[in-house]
Amino acid sequence: MLNNSENKVALITGAASGLGFAIAQKLTESGVKLALLDIDNEQLSKVKSLLHGENEVYPADVTAEQEVKSVIEAVQxxxxxxxxxxxxxGIVGKTNIKSHDAATENIKKVMDVNFMGSFLTSKYCLPLMLEQDYGRILHIASIAGKEGNAGxxxxxxxxxxxxxxxxxQGKEYAETGITINALAPAVIKTAMVEQMPNEQVKYMTDKIPKKRCGTLDEFASMAAFIVSDENSFSTGFTFDLSGGRATY
Structure with missing residues (x-):
């Protein structure tokens, strides 16, 4: 777990459910102070009461730059x-659909949340981390980003x-005390996955040599290590959590 964790402050996006909430639960066990960001204000309020330790909630849209900037100022x-x-x-968007049938609006929306949201939060957190010569940034990616999932x-x-x-980013800040990594899970059993078409989930699960979904606890434990003091040399790296599916 984290060294000196009681002195750490973590900002987690998508914290109201799924992967974000699982990470929040894991970090709060170590005494990390949490700033929880999500677009779902109602669910955020419920989450706050479920977590132990010091935490604050910040309802915001990660695709809205001014909202992101304001949240980070408020956390500071x-x-x-x-x-x-x-x-x-993150969002999955429409699935089980061929590329020629993909709606341009859907492509843009998914890119805005999944990529631009991560870019904006890091853009405004990095100056704070540079001032203190310390930081840990973890972007949640996916095995789909390595191999591509049809549909x-x-x-x-x-x-x-x-x-x-x-x-x-890992290369750009390698000579500072900041590490920036990604984590690429295969299918993790979350509510988001349960909402996907059965054919799409089966397609993805069948590709996993372990023939099962990953668990939220497995995911949160690896994420906690990646952002810990112990993980100080790995940066610019994409960690695997794929049940044997990843080939590079």
Whole structure:
């Protein structure tokens, strides 16, 4: 777990459910102070009461630059700084559809949430991290961003962009105390996955040598390590959580 975790402040996007909430639960066990961002204000309020430790909620849209900037300023005013940024806000968009039938509007929406949302939060967190010569940024990507899932053009392309961003940012800030990585899970059992067509989920699960979905606890445990003090040398890297599916 984290060293000196009681002194750390983590901003988690998409924190109201799924992967973001699982990470929040894991970090709060170590005493990390949490700033929880999500577009779902009602669910955020419920989450706040479920978590132990010091935390604040910030309803906001990660695709709206001014909202993101304002949230990060509010977190700085509340907690003093931000040590950890975890970008888990994401949407799948329309799936089980061929590329020639994909709606341009859907492609843009998925790219805005999955890629631009992660870019904007890192854009405004990085100056704080540079001032303190310390930071941990984790962009949640996907195995789809490495291999591409048929029927999921928007999602696969957006996550490939997230992986590329982690590689670029990792190199740009490698000589500072900031590490920037991505985590590429295969199918993790979340509410978002349960809403997808059965054929799409079966297509993805069949590709996993372990023949099962990953669990939220497995996901959260790896994420917690990636943003820990112990993980100080890996940067610009995409960690695997694919049940054997990843080939590179």
């Amino acid at each position: 005013n509340r907690f003093g700084t931000i040590h950890i940024l975890i970008n888990s806000a 999921m053009l928007a999602y696969s392309a957006s996550k490939a962009a997230v992986i590329a961003m982690a590689k670029v």
